[in-house]
Amino acid sequence: MLSKKKMILIGLIIILVAIGGYFLFNYAEGQKAFAGEHNVLILCADPSEPRPGVGAVDMAFVIQLNNGKVGEITKVYPGGLTHPTKEPSASMRAEGLSVVYLHDSLWSENLTEGTTTAQEIVEYHTGLKTDMVLVMTPEAIDALVKSVGPVYSNGKEVTNDSINFLRDDQDQGATRGDAVENLADGIRDAASKNNKKPALIQAAMDQYSKGNIKVVPEDKFGPFISYGGISNVLG
Template sequence: MVSKKKILLVVILAIVAVMAVAGVYFMTSYNEGKETFSGEQNVLVLCTDPSENRPGIGAVDMAFVINLKDSSIGNITPVYPGGLAHPTLKPTADMQAEGLNQWYLHDSLWSSDLENGTKIAQEIVKYHTNISTDMVVVVTPTAIDAMLNAVGPVQSNGQEVSNVSSIDFLREDQSNHGATRGDAIENLADGIRDAADKNGKKGDLIKAALDQYSQGNIKVTPEDKFAKFVTYEGINSILG
């Protein structure tokens, strides 16, 4: 099991980005958010690879479920997409034309309908892990690249991450250094966080996250519920 707060930088950054958008609603949303998010919630994080040809935001390379208990991050459960299929949903005609005979988590965001795709991902994760999730955060390599550039230089698993895309680095970490996909993402997230602290670039990191959210490279569903979460939790408890 991945240790508390160790990865999920992607979630933290998305929260910060959305917070900047949702902050105007703080006074009216706090009590509603408190009512909504007191207790236990689960957030599904989908790390995507847009290089595969499809109408949607990209293939799901890796997923995590983050457990939230009031204002604290609890367990983080890695979910490897390989072989995880929807129990009943049949692939669309264009998916079948690509040789898919089941609707896998890897292909859950196939269509351009993000809300429906994240719902499919949640159903697949629920079926295979028995974990229900309340929100979904989708993060692309473009967003991670922007964060790397904002805080660099970054060290990950004893290597400097420079002049390379994040997804290429993750693949190299797996093939050449024996890291699992989950470990590779965890190491890179740690490296970005540590570099932001060491180089005094936390503000740059937040700005990069906001820019990536506004450009659609970090997406959240449902947005209204996530805004309530942000105003309830507050930036200090999230980044602490």
């Protein structure tokens, strides 16, 4: 049976983006900040749905960390999950929204506001409080696929249009979570088989610098990478 850790490679790969700059210098700080149990929220965003912010949240995961090691993984499907108290903004109401859904939590241009909203929704519906949020767009995923390709998911070669590939996988019966898991397995396997782990790391660094991979709060990113280490993702 495949490890559940693999299914979040699409989200977790972004912990690699600053490995070179932080791994040697921030380990002690990371050990202090992330010792014990912590939860990280991964948001897969689709910017093709028009809104001021990053995009719509298509899928989410909560990753439990135990002293920097990946523990339980919880899939969170955005459909129908609403904020218990937050009122929609004027621009949201103009689009006919009367409540704030997880799907629309990244509506605002203020990323911190959006990720906080997402955290509050997830905590309300799952009971899982998260310490940090990682946001990833299809453009970043496409770049990762390209860096290690060819990538195969569920027996099919992945094109450079990953979001439509995931939707096609769902049209054939896969759940959104399973579709992401299949693609994550494909990226991981390709990086190993093609000896392209360094290329994968470089692509993630590039996408982070371009803003296609986002982290909130940013000041926790370096210590998190240093303490969690590279083995959690590519080991």
